[in-house]
Amino acid sequence: MVTSSPVETPFKVLVVDDAPAVRETVKKMLELYPEFQVVGEAADGPEAVAACQTLQPDVVVMDVNLPTVDGIRATAEIVKRSGAAVVMISVEGETEYLRRAMKAGAKDYLVKPFSPDGLAEALRRAAGDRALLERRGTLGKGVAVVGARGGVGASTLALYLALSAGSPEKPSYLVDGDLELGGLELLLDVEPLLTWDEAVQKGWTRQPEKIREGLVEGGEGRVKFLGAPPLPHLADLVDGPQRPEAGRAYVRETLESLYSLGGPVVIDAGRGFREGQLQALEAAQEVVVVTTPGVHAVAAARKVLLVLEEGLGKTGEDLAVAVNRYDPNQPPPWSELEEALGRPVRLRLPVEPLLPVAADEGKPLLLQQRKSRWLEAVEAFAAQTFAEGGDGPEKPRRFLPWRKGGR
């Protein structure tokens, strides 16, 4: 598979093998993939370690059997010193080698002969490693928006955050994660649509370049959009029992792929906690819980916050509450509201009568150059959220009490 899109910053690759013919083959293979650029070669362990210091590659393709210092020991050295990701290659398919390579810190292990696609896929996975992308400063940030109840404005907020964060030069990624009942495309008026079920069936979830090319552009080039499946039952292909590979976290994989492309990512996580939504909320560095000022919505928001904190290990810094559709002529008692929610309200969004009109027309306010307090607040929040860049360590999913029985 040959991708032809221009790549801003290709991953730098070092090729290590004592056989010149193997190095040549690997180089030829990688010429097919513009996201990789071979910056150097080495024929033994010490040479490889030295080359990592001078060339600072992102990924190293490393033969196991090398003269003097073997590839496994060289790998341990490289991982420790330079932080490059290592993919081992070997004629040996034995599990003992595999185990030792992984223990030394290798990201992957390929048995010779391998195909160009197999090699590229392994390098992509290694290169997509969070630590590496963070080191390069090119990891995109993901913000998920979740509604406390139906109709509070979660999708609208997700749309405008993505439009605010993206530009035609550097579009943001907008993901409809409301897998059963999504329909964000109606607010954006885009076609033809790539939807989750298609992305999974095409096998693109771990292929950032494919997704980048496949996604439809909207909002005058400001966003690239991934749509929800066209019918609710198709969600099961993405995160339910119909998955092509049982148990695979396709939603998480896709989001990680988008982060690796570097752009801001905004996920409309709908409401509720089906598997795909949990993956999305988990994989997002920041979650915005949207509510309206009414008591019932606020009570629901509390529950959502509880799941995010107790179940997904999100902390105060990863969570923001947005109160939408308050009456600017009769604002709610903010401090009482904050007390009821147990946290500050980061985003105060008034009623904006123009929003439903813009939604019906499929022409977002932001593109109509209309003045709006609602929009100003959202734009300020987007600027703040996405300017912060980096995203800190990953948080493990702790416990989900109602799932203990293995439902």
Ligand SMILES: Nc1ncnc2c1ncn2[C@@H]1O[C@H](COP(=O)(O)OP(=O)(O)OP(=O)(O)O)[C@@H](O)[C@H]1O
């Ligand atoms: N601040 C606002 N003022 C007025 N109308 C708003 C405001 N925010 C959202 N709306 C309107 O409310 C309706 C519901 O919004 P939206 O679809 O974003 O909610 P949701 O939380 O995603 O709902 P669902 O549960 O159906 O996914 C839309 O018509 C939208 O235009």
Ligand SMILES: [Mg+2]
């Ligand atoms: Mg919605």
